Amino acid sequence: MSDSCGDKCETLEWLRERIHNKKHFTARFIGQIADASGMDAELIVKIFGGVLFVILAFSDHAHFFANSLLVLVPALLIFVFPAEKPTDDSLFIYFSLFGALTVMDRSLERIPCYYIFKLALFVLLYVPPYELHKRISELIQEQLKKQKSNENVSEMSRSQRTTPKTNQSTRTAIPPPPPPPPVQEQPKPVEQAPAPAPAPAPEPVPVPVPVEQPPPPPPVEQAPPPPPPAPVAEAPQAQPEPPAPADPEPKLPSSRSRSDLAGGSQRLKSGPNPMQSNSFYNLRSESDGFNSRAISPAGNLNDMLFRPTEKLVFNAPFDYDNLTYHMKITNNSHHRIAYAVKGNAVPRVMANPAFGILNVGEMRIVAVSVQKFAWNDIDYQKDRIAFDYVLLPDDNKEKTFQMSMFQQSDSKRRKNIKIEYNP
Template sequence: MSDTCGDKCESLEWIRERIHNKKHFTARFIGQIVDASGMEAELVVKVLAGVLFAILAFSDHAHFFANSLLVIVPALLIFVFPAEKPTDDSLFIYFSLFGALTVLDRSLEKIPCYYILKLALFVLLYLPPYVLHKRISELIQDQLKPQKSSENVSEMTRSNRTAPKTNQSTRTAVSAAPLPPPPPQEQPKPVEQAPAPVVVPAPVPVPVEQPAPPPQPVEQPPPPPPVEQAPPPPPAPAPEPTPAPADPAPKLPSSRSRTDLAGGSQRLKSGPNPMQSNSFYNLKSEADGFNSRNAISPGSNLNDMIFRPTEKLVFNAPFDYDNLTYHMKITNNSHHRIAYAVKGNAVPRVMANPAFGILNVGEMRIVAVSVQKFDWNDVDYQKDRIAYDYVLLPDDNNEKTFSMAMFQNSDTKRRKNIMIEYNP
């Protein structure tokens, strides 16, 4: 008796949870009816259950009401309240059983109160302590185990059958292995022939007359001619100092990158670098831009653009060249096109090329940052920097060319500061 009482108590507790605990959509629905009618929750459930019992027992549309209820409830759990959805295995068992019984509805509805029994069966799938869907799942797994074991046995037999074939193949490979030794014996022959031609060039055409008098030991002094060949090398180093001054000359232009300066042919096709002619690209004060992160909206992403290097550029001395150039990489890491402009506080001594542009999604671009020659003692270089101002363009903006109007009335304007350091 205690066991049966325990089972009943467990079932009643499950039902009470669905009536009073608002985490279940049924309790929330009953709560709305309670608020509207003023009745108690349990009384509302009894009224609804009585109406449903009368419809399923005496109505001619019991088939429609029962199947509609059995479809609407799981649909709400799957699409409207997914947090309360049962497991996929239990839903698979539920719909499989529902489809099989629905096909037989017309032949089984002759049983008295058939649709009430059908509804009770699907409630028992989840009502503790019965939880029929778990028992059905265990039965299915028990039936699948012998099939899996038989499949494993068949795979083992197949692997055992294929094993001797692999052994034979390895044996044939081993037997074939001794064949390679003969070729290495033939290889030393060409090796012996190689030194012969090496000996021929050694005498050189000059000592051709010497092979005739080998029997005469007196003619061994001819080796001094090679001694005469040794002096020619010393004159060779003499001409080397002459090209030496030519080497430093190319080194200077190699450090120069005039194509990256204003008006360079490879980047700006015509006109000067806009950083020289337009005040838009000048940072107005020392503090301009350093507090840019505070102006960024909370929903923005500080990694929309990726900069390499990330914080600073270092230029090595000497600084008396026409210009020194550092090529940095910028990448659009957002899901929108980006318009950018490079500003600086040391223009025209420090400039970037291209100074503006539009980056498509995922596009990478090389920007050349150039420092023109300057006198180390006459310039305050310690606060030099450049800043990338950029905005995210809306999806409906299809403009191909950059314009400063893109920065006006934009809530996505951001700034990245890159410091300039000099290594004397």
């Protein structure tokens, strides 16, 4: 498709795909009618669209026909044709918007041709290049990230407020218990000492008096020193506990960042990254290779799903050895897929694993890492990575990735992922 065709051609190609490509249930249904009536498929669609326009614009039952159609199509995709079902995020946005508008139907149907606009709105959710559900989902994700960051900040402030209080409470709790036990235990022997003294008083009068009277003064002198100095000396030693949270930070391995998932590095391939040594993985310019947006929808039908879909955002600081973002790729086609990750900022921005083969329905986590760099010395505004992938024929049983798979295939496709930095 030529670049001058623009967004209109993408929309038209998307509509033709749903009419002629038997991969979609709409094309199969229209094909059955065309075979039975002998009419052209596009003529059938025009007739159906004209009848639907008249019903929605002039019929008293436009409310029933519009809402029935908006419920029937997603129900067929979910329960009858699950292979063609959109993602769960897009369905959540679809039904949320549908419920909100349906509640206000009776008040909004005073607008001329309201149900035609309503039907067109839900079609635009999935028609390229608009794909409104992606923009809505990105806004929702940004709001969730802001809420999580605010919650983390509030938790940190709470912990900082509570730690000094606990230290003060322990200081006041330690000194009072030691003084009572020695004071209460010492008078007991003093009371018991006079009891035996009267019995042996006639003969060993001089013996008990010097022996039993001196013991009371030493315990009285020993009692005061242990309680006060012991807690006072221990209290300042307990104060250095607050800096303990500073210790886990240097314990983080320098090759990982705070954004790493637990055990994330164990899921990745070991050994040197081939992106550092092989020029095959380098994007040399903006026009290098090909772009999936320039491929007609007939050749780019979400065979491979990416999460996130458009860009990766790395937060400062950028002085860690590695800042890592784990993204998910999924084979959504009916064929095995061979892929390779390329970048225009290697070795500063690399992916691991940089290549591989995905079986039908397989999901894989790819770690995209940014090496530490000086913010003012790097031109980072055009950083990106690209997933080049091809559909493997059914007779290809190779289990290991080979570069010849790209050279021998006519179904080369690309998904560009932009790299953004948040200082």
